Amino acid sequence: MLSIVKGLWIVFLHMFRRRVTVQYPEQKPYLAPRWRGRIILSRINGEERCVACYLCAVACPVDCIALQATEDESGRRFPEWFRINFSRCIFCGFCEEACPTYAIQLTPDFEMGEYVRQNLVYEKEDLLIAGPGKYAGYDFYRVAGLAIGGKDKGEGENEAPPRDVRTLLP
Amino acid sequence: MNDTVRSLLIVFILLIASLSVAGMLTWVERRLLGLWQDRYGPNRVGPFGLLQVVADAIKLFFKEDWIPPYADKVVFVLAPAVIMLSVLMSFTVVPFSSSLGVVDLNIGLLFFLGMSSMGVYSVVLGGWASNNKYSLLGGLRASAQMLSYEVFMGLSVSGVVLLAGSFDLRTIVVQQKAVWYCVPQALGLFVFMVAGVAETRRVPFDLPEADSELIAGFHSEYSSMKFGMFFVGEYLGITLVSAIVATLFFGGWLGPFLPPPIWLAIKTFVIVCFFILLRATLPRLRYDQLMGFGWKVMLPLALLNLLVTGAIRLAMG
Numbered sequence: 049m050l051s052i053v054k055g056l057w058i059v060f061l062h063m064f065r066r067r068v069t070v071q072y073p074e075q076k077p078y079l080a081p082r083w084r085g086r087i088i089l090s091r092i093n094g095e096e097r098c099v100a101c102y103l104c105a106v107a108c109p110v111d112c113i114a115l116q117a118t119e120d121e122s123g124r125r126f127p128e129w130f131r132i133n134f135s136r137c138i139f140c141g142f143c144e145e146a147c148p149t150y151a152i153q154l155t156p157d158f159e160m161g162e163y164v165r166q167n168l169v170y171e172k173e174d175l176l177i178a179g180p181g182k183y184a185g186y187d188f189y190r191v192a193g194l195a196i197g198g199k200d201k202g203e204g205e206n207e208a209p210p211r212d213v214r215t216l217l218p
Numbered sequence: 219m220n221d222t223v224r225s226l227l228i229v230f231i232l233l234i235a236s237l238s239v240a241g242m243l244t245w246v247e248r249r250l251l252g253l254w255q256d257r258y259g260p261n262r263v264g265p266f267g268l269l270q271v272v273a274d275a276i277k278l279f280f281k282e283d284w285i286p287p288y289a290d291k292v293v294f295v296l297a298p299a300v301i302m303l304s305v306l307m308s309f310t311v312v313p314f315s316s317s318l319g320v321v322d323l324n325i326g327l328l329f330f331l332g333m334s335s336m337g338v339y340s341v342v343l344g345g346w347a348s349n350n351k352y353s354l355l356g357g358l359r360a361s362a363q364m365l366s367y368e369v370f371m372g373l374s375v376s377g378v379v380l381l382a383g384s385f386d387l388r389t390i391v392v393q394q395k396a397v398w399y400c401v402p403q404a405l406g407l408f409v410f411m412v413a414g415v416a417e418t419r420r421v422p423f424d425l426p427e428a429d430s431e432l433i434a435g436f437h438s439e440y441s442s443m444k445f446g447m448f449f450v451g452e453y454l455g456i457t458l459v460s461a462i463v464a465t466l467f468f469g470g471w472l473g474p475f476l477p478p479p480i481w482l483a484i485k486t487f488v489i490v491c492f493f494i495l496l497r498a499t500l501p502r503l504r505y506d507q508l509m510g511f512g513w514k515v516m517l518p519l520a521l522l523n524l525l526v527t528g529a530i531r532l533a534m535g
């Protein structure tokens with residue numbers, strides 16, 4: 049009985065506590081930098097990072113990433129088109145984890161409401177941004193031992209020039 | 219002739235006022251619950267979210283009004299009307315001042331007790347007509363609950379009747395000029411409050427509804443404005459019980475400076491807030507706990523109260 053009265057009193061006192069509500073449209077909630085929201089495709093040094101390896105599409109648990117790989121004349125791989133269906137995406141971030149080039153990244157933005165469902169399908173030009181996003185300084189082609197236009201074998205970072213193995217013979 | 223016009227006017231004003239108060243109460247309740255749970259509650263539509271009521275009403279009216287094909291149609295439609303009718307009828311006996319009020323019944327209190335227990339028919343019939351096992355369970359619980367609280371509800375006000383020597387609500391109020399009955403009848407007030415909460419089927423006695431176990435119980439098959447009527451009926455019921463508590467125990471319209479109806483409104487509002495505070499605090503009782511509580515605790519308390527009041531009354535002559 050007494051506990052009921054005590055309970056009533058405590059609940060009554062809550063009237064004077066601070067509200068916990070975030071008044072959303074006027075007052076934005078704090079989103080951490082690693083918050084998993086709208087997905088972007090980043091660039092490094094002005095070039096697309098994505099090498100169209102399909103790893104993100106494979107990792108995606110809801111199969112909402114679709115892309116087509118292609119190659120330019122210098123041998124550099126890139127996606128011909130890249131499509132994410134955000135009406136299916138669950139923002140799990142697996143694609144970002146799978147990506148070997150830091151190309152695909154999730155950003156702290158969730159305000160993606162649309163009136164037409166089709167508008168939630170983002171194409172490559174909607175996804176691409178100008179900069180490197182969260183991870184600056186990593187350029188896959190600069191560290192990979194792959195010859196592409198403007199960079200031959202052995203010219204990457206931390207890479208020795210290739211050796212003719214026959215000169216090593218005893 | 220003039221009298222007829224006057225009483226018709228009072229009836230209309232009362233009807234409109236009570237219905238809009240019941241509507242506003244939905245907003246008050248949500249704001250207060252928010253306040254007591256460290257949040258804001260509806261504050262978007264209009265100033266302070268006041269127009270939320272209008273938005274809700276519009277939404278209810280435009281919802282599909284569905285009657286289940288397996289339901290008993292006539293009873294299904296009638297059930298929500300019963301609750302509105304019974305509560306609105308009870309409002310007629312509430313005195314707003316020494317001269318203001320719809321009727322001046324000399325058995326006003328009895329009328330209230332009778333009419334308010336009619337409300338349970340609405341719940342039982344609604345649960346029965348829905349032809350749904352959860353609804354039926356809700357209706358069943360409502361009737362069992364009615365059986366356990368109706369007894370001590372009547373007994374708890376007998377103390378007041380003994381002191382005032384009348385069933386007339388006006389007389390009861392006038393008798394409280396010297397001291398409000400909440401002082402000599404504190405026990406009666408407590409018992410009546412408990413019965414009142416049970417009567418309106420509110421937390422902690424919201425067994426017939428019990429969202430978490432019976433999926434809204436007796437009104438789970440109701441939609442659109444039929445559901446709205448149950449809803450408004452519930453809030454009308456709260457207002458009614460609060461107004462009756464104010465009349466019986468807190469001196470009704472009596473009070474200095476302000477006009478009498480305002481005093482009644484203020485007292486009623488405070489008691490309504492208390493009802494909402496109860497809802498914000500207490501969990502739902504179990505079915506058997508409710509019955510046990512009613513018969514083993516409240517009934518003896520009410521009897522004791524009646525006995526002591528009667529003895530004192532007799533001793534004082």
Ligand code: SF4
Binds near residue numbers: 087110111139144
């Ligand atoms: S966040 Fe998850 S669901 Fe969304 S695209 Fe990436 S892997 Fe798929």
Ligand code: SF4
Binds near residue numbers: 099152
């Ligand atoms: S975004 Fe990353 S994982 Fe997906 S295809 Fe491009 S490089 Fe591969």
